[in-house]
Amino acid sequence: MELFAIPLVFALIALVAPKSKVNYVGLIGAVVSMVVSFIHVANFSPDQYVSLFAPDFMLPFGLTFKMGYDGIGLFMVVLTNVITSLILLSNLNREIAHNRAFNALVLLMQFGLLGVFTAMDGIMFYIFWELTLVPIFLISYWFGSADRKKPLMKFFIYTFVGSLAMLLSFMALGTYSNSFAYEDLLAAQLTAKTAFWVMCGFFLAFAIKIPLFPFHTWQPDTYTVSPMAGTMLLSALMLKMALYGMVRWMIPIAPEALDTLSCLVITLGMIGVVYAAVIAIKQSDIKRLFAFASISHVGLIAAGIMLFNKDALAGAFIQIANHSLVALGLFLAADILERRMGTRNMYDMGGVAKLAPKFGFWFAAVAFASVSVPLTSGFIGEFLLLKGVYNYSWIVGLVAGTTLVLGAVYTLRAYQISMFGAPKMEHFADLTWNEMLTFFIIMLIILVVGIYPQAIIDFVGPSLDLTIESVKGAKVIVQ
Amino acid sequence: MDALIVIFVSGIVAMFIAMTHKPLLVLATALVGLSVGIGLMVNQWYNPYLLFDYNGLAFGRGEVIYSVAAMTFALLIIAGGYTYFKREPEHTGEYISLILFSLTGALCMIGYTDLFMFFIGLEILSIPVYVLAGSKKKDLQSSEAGLKYFFTGAFATGILLFGTAWVYGATGTFDLRELSNILSEGTANGPLLFVGILMMMASFLFKVGAAPFHFWGPDVYAGSPNIITGYMASVVKMAGLYAFLKLFTYVFAPVSDLWSGALFGMIVLTMFVGNLSALRQTKFKRLLAYSSISNAGYALMAPMIISDASLFNLWIYLLGYGFAVIALIVISLIVNDESDDIESYKGIGRKNPWIGFVLVLSVLSLAGVPPLAGFFGKYMVFSSAFATYPILVILAVINSGIGVFYYLRFVMVALSSEDAEQAPVLKPCVLQWGVLAICAIGLLLSGYITL
Numbered sequence: 054m055e056l057f058a059i060p061l062v063f064a065l066i067a068l069v070a071p072k073s074k075v076n077y078v079g080l081i082g083a084v085v086s087m088v089v090s091f092i093h094v095a096n097f098s099p100d101q102y103v104s105l106f107a108p109d110f111m112l113p114f115g116l117t118f119k120m121g122y123d124g125i126g127l128f129m130v131v132l133t134n135v136i137t138s139l140i141l142l143s144n145l146n147r148e149i150a151h152n153r154a155f156n157a158l159v160l161l162m163q164f165g166l167l168g169v170f171t172a173m174d175g176i177m178f179y180i181f182w183e184l185t186l187v188p189i190f191l192i193s194y195w196f197g198s199a200d201r202k203k204p205l206m207k208f209f210i211y212t213f214v215g216s217l218a219m220l221l222s223f224m225a226l227g228t229y230s231n232s233f234a235y236e237d238l239l240a241a242q243l244t245a246k247t248a249f250w251v252m253c254g255f256f257l258a259f260a261i262k263i264p265l266f267p268f269h270t271w272q273p274d275t276y277t278v279s280p281m282a283g284t285m286l287l288s289a290l291m292l293k294m295a296l297y298g299m300v301r302w303m304i305p306i307a308p309e310a311l312d313t314l315s316c317l318v319i320t321l322g323m324i325g326v327v328y329a330a331v332i333a334i335k336q337s338d339i340k341r342l343f344a345f346a347s348i349s350h351v352g353l354i355a356a357g358i359m360l361f362n363k364d365a366l367a368g369a370f371i372q373i374a375n376h377s378l379v380a381l382g383l384f385l386a387a388d389i390l391e392r393r394m395g396t397r398n399m400y401d402m403g404g405v406a407k408l409a410p411k412f413g414f415w416f417a418a419v420a421f422a423s424v425s426v427p428l429t430s431g432f433i434g435e436f437l438l439l440k441g442v443y444n445y446s447w448i449v450g451l452v453a454g455t456t457l458v459l460g461a462v463y464t465l466r467a468y469q470i471s472m473f474g475a476p477k478m479e480h481f482a483d484l485t486w487n488e489m490l491t492f493f494i495i496m497l498i499i500l501v502v503g504i505y506p507q508a509i510i511d512f513v514g515p516s517l518d519l520t521i522e523s524v525k526g527a528k529v530i531v532q
Numbered sequence: 533m534d535a536l537i538v539i540f541v542s543g544i545v546a547m548f549i550a551m552t553h554k555p556l557l558v559l560a561t562a563l564v565g566l567s568v569g570i571g572l573m574v575n576q577w578y579n580p581y582l583l584f585d586y587n588g589l590a591f592g593r594g595e596v597i598y599s600v601a602a603m604t605f606a607l608l609i610i611a612g613g614y615t616y617f618k619r620e621p622e623h624t625g626e627y628i629s630l631i632l633f634s635l636t637g638a639l640c641m642i643g644y645t646d647l648f649m650f651f652i653g654l655e656i657l658s659i660p661v662y663v664l665a666g667s668k669k670k671d672l673q674s675s676e677a678g679l680k681y682f683f684t685g686a687f688a689t690g691i692l693l694f695g696t697a698w699v700y701g702a703t704g705t706f707d708l709r710e711l712s713n714i715l716s717e718g719t720a721n722g723p724l725l726f727v728g729i730l731m732m733m734a735s736f737l738f739k740v741g742a743a744p745f746h747f748w749g750p751d752v753y754a755g756s757p758n759i760i761t762g763y764m765a766s767v768v769k770m771a772g773l774y775a776f777l778k779l780f781t782y783v784f785a786p787v788s789d790l791w792s793g794a795l796f797g798m799i800v801l802t803m804f805v806g807n808l809s810a811l812r813q814t815k816f817k818r819l820l821a822y823s824s825i826s827n828a829g830y831a832l833m834a835p836m837i838i839s840d841a842s843l844f845n846l847w848i849y850l851l852g853y854g855f856a857v858i859a860l861i862v863i864s865l866i867v868n869d870e871s872d873d874i875e876s877y878k879g880i881g882r883k884n885p886w887i888g889f890v891l892v893l894s895v896l897s898l899a900g901v902p903p904l905a906g907f908f909g910k911y912m913v914f915s916s917a918f919a920t921y922p923i924l925v926i927l928a929v930i931n932s933g934i935g936v937f938y939y940l941r942f943v944m945v946a947l948s949s950e951d952a953e954q955a956p957v958l959k960p961c962v963l964q965w966g967v968l969a970i971c972a973i974g975l976l977l978s979g980y981i982t983l
């Protein structure tokens with residue numbers, strides 16, 4: 054229980070703390086919550102399920118309030134806590150961090166995300182899923198750039214409508230099961246047709262949040278107008294909710310429809326990989342470039358999840374962690390450039406590497422991690438995913454493989470244009486200690502995971518095995 | 533029943549006390565009367581042997597929960613609107629006692645077991661509201677609202693009476709229990725009965741403001757004093773929808789094939805008309821009016837389902853809706869802007885974060901964002917309808933998606949940080965703070981009520 058209480062309590066403290074110290078209140082809240090989640094990890098063996106909250110009453114329509122985690126859930130909980138701490142750390146010296154509402158909202162967001170990753174009841178999952186929308190909307194609305202209104206409206210409506218489709222799926226499931234507890238939903242016997250529509254409802258919600266190719270139009274604008282912390286929360290954590298949702302909810306609940314839909318989702322993912330990468334190459338706005346890069350990367354993860362075999366799923370989880378960290382680093386770098394040069398246009402930048410060598414080094418390190426060079430976590434993740442899609446079909450494997458080439462092109466091009474060449478300005482303040490520390494921690498985790506990926510695979514493996522078995526079992530019954 | 537008498541008597545007492553020209557005393561009388569009424573009703577819940585079956589009125593458990601909610605809403609309305617009522621001290625007593633009389637009618641409409649009593653209840657409910665709608669005598673729009681509401685309302689009442697007469701002609705009884713027996717035997721089925729039922733349905737839909745009988749809604753809502761708009765949207769709707777549920781879902785159930793098709797069509801029409809018209813509104817109360825039309829559409833899905841759960845589902849729905857509307861209306865009183873533009877709410881979240889918080893809560897609850905009461909109400913109504921009418925639920929969900937657009941626009945105006953200096957200085961009084969706090973608690977927690 055303390056896992057959820059800490060962010061909430063600190064959010065309340067942040068609302069009344071003095072403005073000069075409120076940035077530390079936020080950071081301490083996130084860090085304490087991170088430490089608590091580490092304690093949970095220490096007491097956890099990967100093949101167990103830990104129940105956090107299981108009251109013996111339920112609401113008349115079947116809401117049971119169950120919360121708990123297995124390996125997958127705890128992995129996401131730790132990721133959330135680490136990333137939130139890093140986001141607050143990277144903002145520590147900014148003006149925005151001295152705003153009470155900002156700190157409270159980030160912590161509220163953390164609370165919502167922890168709820169999403171530990172909900173073991175369909176409606177609880179939905180409630181937390183929607184709860185995260187409010188703080189991120191407010192963060193972007195209050196602290197975003199001047200032209201934020203239209204993109205944010207689009208973002209909210211897009212995601213809300215997607216969630217409503219998911220709600221419809223839950224309503225349909227409710228007619229097949231006594232309660233919305235996870236195990237009851239798993240046990241529900243759906244006909245192939247129902248399963249198809251249920252999965253479509255989930256898919257719409259998740260595809261908008263990820264975002265997959267035809268549903269991505271809200272994303273670049275929203276990322277661009279949001280403040281740095283908002284963009285980081287959106288790309289590093291919010292879209293992970295959808296990927297997690299696919300593994301935890303969409304596929305195990307309606308496994309009968311997996312074979313029907315997997316071809317479509319993989320195709321959409323592949324289109325996204327190539328399409329977004331090509332657009333990214335043509336971008337001059339550095340934040341937009343990284344936004345499209347994000348679409349390109351997550352398309353591959355979504356495709357890997359739809360394969361639903363152990364290697365691809367393990368790759369997906371490694372890549373989920375990797376993408377969170379890399380996105381954090383890249384958006385931090387983009388924001389540092391924007392803030393200190395007053396523009397997002399890469400062609401107005403240049404020569405920064407000479408003026409600010411530390412920044413040049415760390416930005417380069419993150420850029421290489423983004424290109425997934427060996428020894429970084431991205432290498433293992435993308436390798437497992439590519440292997441999976443190659444086994445599915447060699448054409449898909451070939452298309453997916455272009456992500457490595459195109460990714461290198463747009464990332465290194467962005468780095469080259471913005472950092473090298475003749476300096477366009479006389480002074481460029483180098484990294485402050487907290488920005489440096491953020492980059493350092495990001496790279497540290499990326500390298501550790503890159504060198505010893507087995508840690509993550511062992512951690513989420515047993516839960517993945519269970520999920521895969523239940524999906525296979527359900528498929529056998531249908532056949 | 534005793535609660536009904538207490539409320540009626542406290543209305544009369546309030547009217548006479550008003551002669552002393554001490555508004556505070558009137559308010560105290562009304563609040564004491566309402567609190568005692570609520571207490572008696574709650575007592576009845578715990579002591580079912582108190583159930584009193586007077587010819588034509590009975591308060592079972594279902595009636596008790598609806599009555600308590602209606603009385604609570606009336607209490608919040610009177611407390612929240614007190615600053616408005618006392619502006620003209622010589623009329624304070626009239627406002628408050630008219631609301632209490634109208635509430636008496638609402639309770640009759642909730643507790644009826646007889647079509648005759650139902651009709652009397654409807655009249656006692658409506659006539660004070662006609663007067664209250666036109667109570668800003670020097671305001672042209674308010675007079676228009678009163679007159680429009682009265683004429684169209686009287687017409688609808690006429691049709692209701694006509695329909696009742698046809699049903700009486702076919703069955704020979706006003707009593708709901710006998711009516712239900714006769715209908716389930718099927719001996720009375722015939723054009724006489726069917727025409728009567730459809731006429732009754734039309735006038736009901738008029739009262740709750742469902743399309744295509746909704747044209748009075750926006751004008752009356754916009755013209756009436758704000759607090760009366762709140763009363764119409766919360767208490768009147770609650771009484772009307774519960775009366776509808778009782779009559780159609782439980783008594784006319786055997787002939788549901790006849791009316792459910794028509795109701796289906798009108799629900800779809802209501803949702804689309806309400807939501808699409810709301811998209812382009814720039815005035816706050818007109819926005820509220822169209823949102824209330826679309827909400828009537830969602831709420832009418834509960835009576836479509838012939839099941840005991842419908843009663844509770846509708847109650848939760850109306851509870852969330854009522855708290856949200858009352859909170860918004862009280863905030864509009866605090867903002868106190870004559871032009872009633874949505875723009876006048878600009879930046880109040882910055883100026884006064886607590887009011888902004890309640891405003892956001894209530895608008896998000898109307899939009900159906902979890903974990904607020906509005907979400908649970910919508911979920912329960914929709915999900916219980918899903919098994920029988922999946923198409924209707926899908927259309928309703930699409931409409932919720934459309935609704936988000938205008939609700940969100942309103943939130944964005946209220947929370948905008950630009951020009952915050954120009955935002956009005958807000959001075960809510962203690963009573964209004966109390967009402968807002970109760971509404972906020974209601975919005976946060978009422979979704980979890982189980983009985």
